[in-house]
Amino acid sequence: MNSKKMSRTFIVILVLASLLGLAITHKPLRLHINNALLKLRSLLHKRKPLTPPEQLIAQEEAWMTVFVHGTFGSLMSLLSAKKVLDDDLKDSRYRMVNKKMRKDPYFFKDQFILNRGLVAIPTTLDVNLSTSDRFAAFPLSQAYETIAQHATAGKEKNLFYTFGWSGLMSQQRRRSEAIRFYNSLAEEQERLSKEGLKVNIRIIAHSHGGNLSLNLGGIAKILNASSYKPEQAFSPIYEEHESLKEMFLLINQLPTQENAFSKKGQKLFDYLPTNKNLVVDELILLGTPIQPETEYFALSNIFKKIYNFYSSEDIIQQIDWFTTKQYYSNQRFHTSIINKAAKKITQVKIMCDRQSTEQPQTEGKKSSWLEALSSIFTRKTKDPTHKELWFITWKPADNDPNTFFLSPLPAVVLMPMLLNVLGKKPTLTDVDINISKKNNLLHIVLHRHQQTFSESSICMPMSLIEAIKEEFKKWEPPDLSEPTGFEAIYRHLM
Numbered sequence: 254m255n256s257k258k259m260s261r262t263f264i265v266i267l268v269l270a271s272l273l274g275l276a277i278t279h280k281p282l283r284l285h286i287n288n289a290l291l292k293l294r295s296l297l298h299k300r301k302p303l304t305p306p307e308q309l310i311a312q313e314e315a316w317m318t319v320f321v322h323g324t325f326g327s328l329m330s331l332l333s334a335k336k337v338l339d340d341d342l343k344d345s346r347y348r349m350v351n352k353k354m355r356k357d358p359y360f361f362k363d364q365f366i367l368n369r370g371l372v373a374i375p376t377t378l379d380v381n382l383s384t385s386d387r388f389a390a391f392p393l394s395q396a397y398e399t400i401a402q403h404a405t406a407g408k409e410k411n412l413f414y415t416f417g418w419s420g421l422m423s424q425q426r427r428r429s430e431a432i433r434f435y436n437s438l439a440e441e442q443e444r445l446s447k448e449g450l451k452v453n454i455r456i457i458a459h460s461h462g463g464n465l466s467l468n469l470g471g472i473a474k475i476l477n478a479s480s481y482k483p484e485q486a487f488s489p490i491y492e493e494h495e496s497l498k499e500m501f502l503l504i505n506q507l508p509t510q511e512n513a514f515s516k517k518g519q520k521l522f523d524y525l526p527t528n529k530n531l532v533v534d535e536l537i538l539l540g541t542p543i544q545p546e547t548e549y550f551a552l553s554n555i556f557k558k559i560y561n562f563y564s565s566e567d568i569i570q571q572i573d574w575f576t577t578k579q580y581y582s583n584q585r586f587h588t589s590i591i592n593k594a595a596k597k598i599t600q601v602k603i604m605c606d607r608q609s610t611e612q613p614q615t616e617g618k619k620s621s622w623l624e625a626l627s628s629i630f631t632r633k634t635k636d637p638t639h640k641e642l643w644f645i646t647w648k649p650a651d652n653d654p655n656t657f658f659l660s661p662l663p664a665v666v667l668m669p670m671l672l673n674v675l676g677k678k679p680t681l682t683d684v685d686i687n688i689s690k691k692n693n694l695l696h697i698v699l700h701r702h703q704q705t706f707s708e709s710s711i712c713m714p715m716s717l718i719e720a721i722k723e724e725f726k727k728w729e730p731p732d733l734s735e736p737t738g739f740e741a742i743y744r745h746l747m
Contacts, residue, residue, distance in 0.1 A: 314451045315410040316534075317442065318397075320365035320374075320390070320665075321434075323460025323540075323643070325420020326354045326742075330575065337422050337575050351421055353745040360741070361388045362730045363645045365459075365665070369417040370519045371437040376413055378724040389645055390415055392728045396666040396721045403713055404669035412445075412452070418465060422576050424546055427461060428500050431468030432507070433522040439529045440522075455535040457668060459643040460570070463541025469533065470550030471500045476528040477554070492545035492578070532557060535672075539642045539665060540564070542573045542582030551586065552593055559598045560675065561586060562642070562664075566632050569639035591682065599675065602685045602702065603642075603664060605635035605657065637664045647729050658690060659718070661725055667697075670713060674699045677709040684708070690715060 330337045333347035342348045354360060361367060367374070367390050376395040380387065394413040401409055416437070418430040438454065445452045458466045475497060488494040504525060507513075513524035536551075536559045543561070551559055563570060563584040573582045585600050632638065632655045640646070646660040659667070671686060674697050678684075683702040688695065695718060698710040 314453070315412050315445075316455050317414065317438075317445070317452045318411045318455045318457065319371070319414045319416050319438070320394075321416045321418075321456060321458035321462035321466055322364055322366045322420065323458075323462045324422055325360070325366075326351050327420075327422055329354070329742075330422040340423050340425050340576070342421060342423055342426070348419075348421060350745050351419060354742070355417075355419060357741060357745065358386045358388070359732070361386065361390070363389050363647060364643055364663075365390050365393055365415055365457075367415045367417055369419070370433070370522070371441055372415050372417060374413040374415060378721070378728075380727045387728050387730055389728070392725055393645070393663075393666060396662060396725070397668065399717070399721060400666060400713070401669035403717060404673045404711075409669075414441075416456075416462075418462075420461075422461075422573075424496075424576050425499065425503075427465040427547075428468050428471070428496075429503055429523075431465050431472060432504065432526060433519055434465065435469055435472050435526050435531065436510075436522040436524060439526075439531050442531070443529070453534040454532065455537065456533055457537045457539065457665060458541065459539045459665070460541060460639065461573075461576075463536075463538035464544060464547045466533075466536055466538075467541075467547040467550045468500070469531075470553030470555050471497055471547070472504070472526055473528075473531070473553045473555035474550070475501055475504060476526060488549070490549055493549040496546045496550075531555060534558065535560070537668065537672075538562060540567050540570045540639045542570050542577070543584065543586055544573075544577040544582050545579055546577060548583075548586055548590060551590060551598055556597065559594075560601055560672075561598065562601045562603055562671075564603045564636045564638070564642065566634060566636040567639040567642065594682075596680060596682050599682045599684065600702070601671070601675070603637060603671075604685055604687045605637065606689045607634070607687050645725070661729075662718070662722060666721075670695075670697055670711060673697075674709055674711050677711075681708065 329350050330347050332350060333342065333345035336342055336345045337347065355369070367388060374390050374394045376391070376398050378392050378395045378399075380392075398411055398413070401411060416434055418434075419426055442452050442454065456466050488497060507523060507525045510524040510527075513521060516523065533555055534557050536556050538559065538561045540563060541561070567584070570584055571582055574580050586594075586598055591598055591600070632653075635655050635657055637657050637659075641657045641660070642664045644663055646657070646663070657664075667688070674686065675681075675684070678699060681699075681701060685700045685702055685704075687698045687700065689698075690696070693715050694712040695715050696710060696712045699708045700706065701708060
């Protein structure tokens with residue numbers, strides 16, 4: 254470097270150092286620089302929708318539809334069973350293995366799951382337009398969109414996202430990651446609003462992703478309280494009070510948003526939430542274990558409408574006793590909550606190919622552990638299992654008369670049609686939906702719970718479903734055999 258260039262470099266360094274010193278001592282300038290850094294953080298870290306901008310500009314109103322996966326690598330919890338029961342996973346082998354598995358794209362190929370945080374999904378059924386990794390969220394969101402266009406006659410516009418979290422078997426992790434969820438939802442809604450979009454929020458959550466989402470209600474309750482102290486009896490319900498206490502302690506230790514801009518990854522959203530009047534227009538729970546630690550949060554004003562979908566074949570939903578003080582998880586909200594909800598909560602049992610005269614014989618009966626384990630391997634109906642509600646079934650069971658007939662598609666892609674039929678009878682809060690194939694049509698019939706009379710019904714051509722299935726075949730990963738799956742898990746145990 255010649256002397257002239259060295260002199261220029263020295264002058265630039267001197268000027269920058271002077272400005273830095275002035276920024277430290279001069280408050281107005283310091284605030285300007287801080288604001289500039291916040292804007293830079295926003296540009297660097299906030300995820301923007303992958304939908305083409307010209308489509309967004311043309312829309313005045315849209316649904317921000319967010320898919321939240323459930324527990325991830327739950328079998329690995331046995332590596333640290335005592336710590337899971339104590340809800341203290343710090344430095345546990347389970348958490349370490351889970352963290353490595355959660356980054357492995359192998360596990361992104363059969364459900365709505367992408368990286369952690371709020372991630373926009375490019376909707377496509379064309380495998381040639383995707384990235385080299387065949388992430389299932391791409392064709393699943395397009396399948397949902399195709400059915401939504403049929404169900405709403407093209408009137409509904411969707412922006413699709415996944416919200417990814419650790420998936421750990423832990424109430425505390427679901428609380429802390431719900432704070433991230435709250436902040437990222439509020440930021441994204443605000444950003445879209447500045448682009449001229451009026452955005453409604455719909456959250457579709459599977460399994461414990463539903464409990465994470467219900468925790469949004471706990472956050473809202475704390476933010477709406479003028480002077481909440483953890484030692485006071487904030488709620489007459491013991492379980493709700495204890496959950497609010499734990500949530501408050503998590504929130505109270507967080508920095509402000511201005512002081513969190515230097516964090517990396519999802520820790521960017523680990524800041525003190527503020528009351529931004531966030532509203533979730535629809536919370537849709539699929540196979541969520543209903544637990545006393547979170548079910549009372551359904552009454553929060555943050556939720557305008559909640560649909561709780563469950564199935565008689567979903568045994569997994571009922572046997573989580575690891576992360577609740579109760580001996581089992583329920584499939585339905587407690588009657589006392591439904592009575593207080595003023596028709597805000599609708600409980601929906603999904604059935605398939607049931608005869609109109611059939612009546613459930615075991616409604617409300619608690620299965621023994623032996624019956625539950627037996628039911629995992631033998632099914633009695635075509636009703637969707639815990640997995641079939643959410644996961645793509647790339648390898649359906651051969652010659653099983655009770656195989657879920659939408660396979661490989663999961664039930665979640667039918668949600669636009671299910672919401673359509675429910676919308677025809679909005680005052681009903683306890684219903685059964687029977688899905689069947691007749692005369693090349695998919696029939697969706699709504700009944701009052703355990704009643705045979707049809708309240709309403711809709712149908713769609715099976716040719717549309719078959720066309721989606723045909724496109725799905727192109728996305729089937731070549732490496733989803735059981736030995737390969739075990740290898741994928743084993744390499745993270747080493």
